[in-house]
Amino acid sequence: MASLVEIADPADERLRDYVALRDVSLRRSLEAAQGLFIAEGEKIIRRAWQTGHLPRSLLLAPRWVPGLRDLLDTSDVPVYVVSERLAEQITGFHVHRGALGAFERRPARQMSELLDARRLVVCEDIVDHTNVGAIIRCAAGLGWDGVLLAPRAADPLYRRAIKTSMGAVFSLPWARMDDWAHGLERLRDAGFLVAAMALRHDDVGIDEFAEQLDQHPRKVALLMGTEGAGLSSHWLAQAEVVVRIPMARGIDSLNVAAAAAIACHVLGPKIS
Amino acid sequence: MASLVEIADPADERLRDYVALRDVSLRRSLEAAQGLFIAEGEKIIRRAWQTGHLPRSLLLAPRWVPGLRDLLDTSDVPVYVVSERLAEQITGFHVHRGALGAFERRPARQMSELLDARRLVVCEDIVDHTNVGAIIRCAAGLGWDGVLLAPRAADPLYRRAIKTSMGAVFSLPWARMDDWAHGLERLRDAGFLVAAMALRHDDVGIDEFAEQLDQHPRKVALLMGTEGAGLSSHWLAQAEVVVRIPMARGIDSLNVAAAAAIACHVLGPKIS
Structure with missing residues (x-):
């Protein structure tokens, strides 16, 4: 069962996968270096999960926790719960869908x-x-x-x-x-x-x-x-x-x- | 022939057609009230112009003036020349294409x-x-x-x-x-x-x-x-x-x- 971790400090190291999501060149190098991708919204997070991609963490506003409860119950992925304002501060935009997931990239197909x-x-x-x-x-x-x-x-x-x-x-x-x-x-x-x-x-x-x-x-x-x-x-x-x-x-x-x-x-x- | 007017003050009233272009709800009410639309980029500005839409003004960074010179020469539309930084300040985003035009809406087709x-x-x-x-x-x-x-x-x-x-x-x-x-x-x-x-x-x-x-x-x-x-x-x-x-x-x-x-x-x- 996933652990819910409330975070209030935008500089918290555990949020580093989610910084500046609108900065294309920064994200390109960060995601390549870390081997991750970001899924946005409950539906996309589910699809990533159900196609066997390994979640590194989720970043959720409180009201999005119940919607993903069934997935969280079967996993021990860390779930960072932040205010919508903090989510905006970290990511650099208003996260309409209120749910982000960082997933491991799989080895590329040839x-x-x-x-x-x-x-x-x-x-x-x-x-x-x-x-x-x-x-x-x-x-x-x-x-x-x-x-x-x-x-x-x-x-x-x-x-x-x-x-x-x-x-x-x-x-x-x-x-x-x-x-x-x-x-x-x-x-x-x-x-x-x-x-x-x-x-x-x-x-x-x-x-x-x-x-x-x-x-x-x-x-x-x-x-x-x-x-x-x-x-x-x-x-x-x-x-x-x-x-x-x-x-x-x-x-x-x-x-x-x-x-x-x-x-x-x-x-x-x-x-x- | 169009007059080039350099503007350095972001609060200048003459720039009001161009404020906060990313704020959808503000723009919607402003554009309806003023009967205007915004064309972005040289190509789109040309198409608006060539299809007979009346320009109210243009907002250009200096390097975009030469590209539109032929149109400007045939018109007395006010052309506001601002730095790219000021353009970003007014519009709320980085204007890649460096050229914006405010045009009059025509009466709607029935x-x-x-x-x-x-x-x-x-x-x-x-x-x-x-x-x-x-x-x-x-x-x-x-x-x-x-x-x-x-x-x-x-x-x-x-x-x-x-x-x-x-x-x-x-x-x-x-x-x-x-x-x-x-x-x-x-x-x-x-x-x-x-x-x-x-x-x-x-x-x-x-x-x-x-x-x-x-x-x-x-x-x-x-x-x-x-x-x-x-x-x-x-x-x-x-x-x-x-x-x-x-x-x-x-x-x-x-x-x-x-x-x-x-x-x-x-x-x-x-x-x-």
Whole structure:
């Protein structure tokens, strides 16, 4: 049974996992160094827990203790109970959901573990955490097998990515490519049709591409680039097919997460 | 030609349109009372300007003046030039893009002006500004004719909605329903097939629904509800068709903007 520890001193060392949650660069280095991630809100904390992630501690405002009581009763994780004001002081923002959990990161999956997949989204340099989280949520919801991230793409276990994914980052397999330059060769060698979401003189409309896949089934690795610059020319040049979502005149692009949603639905497995 | 006015005093009355941009409830009442909206970043400012919105003033850090020089040269709008630190002090956040514009709101479009549309998204109580902005961006990009908002849905001209929409809120027609209880009757009377994105025992998969529409073309008003609670039972009961996006087992829903992206693509006009 978890022990409830009331803390009133914002400088208490036991709260160090939770400092300055809005300071992205500080959190990035702190979380990597400590091997932790932060789950926010009861629902996300439950999903982290239920997918077997080990909690280091929880930080709760008093009114959030009852909601998590069933989990706490089965665990000896330290639970720090603080006022909402103190929570705000430590984390640097108003914690609406009043519940935070620090969890141990598990050893990262290797790219090789995803090569049996039939449908992979591959994010090149998507650095926005909410976009990475949204893409993982869509891929999971629409029956794709996993997500590969280029070395510079945002961390799916960063708090906001977890939140946007609604915890799908805990269940959908994802891995980081360690080699941007040669990663796509590995995908081709593993039998993937490497398809890029982009515009090019020889691009094909997404519905036409879906029909081709119906007639000639292939494993697909779908490359998505940043919203601003799109895919690098190095990656685009290696794509066997360039796939376009037809757009109304005068509009240049969709948000990358919206494009991923459409692609995962149109090119994904038939789910009834 | 616009006059550049350097301001060093954060309490200067001329900066009042720009105070506390992160304080949603304050901004909501201030912007409604003053009839203004805030555009953030050079690109969005240009789009507001080019779609005929009247600027009240601009707030620029010095390094952003040259980028907007062509616009400023053709206008006598007051341009307040402040240090980035002062901009942060006034607005309450670090203005990455260094350029803000306060524009006059135009008289709101009436719902009646959208009834000739063939494809409308209808947002019930979607209160998240980024979701409303993302839905409008998708609807515009995928060739839909407009967006209707229930009385409690978020304001498309709130700064973050504008930003997420990439300025599509300036070009895509949208209007607010003034009557939540009877709004859907008006849509039916205007010949719309009222379709709800939701789950119900008699729902139909979205691709099957698209085929039905191909065979029997209809005007479509597509209802989208909040992420948490979904559509109200009052609205859901009035839907002629309930449309489902098939999901993988164990996943309960997509983000509403992702669902809108899929629906706007699958049910939208054929764009080549």
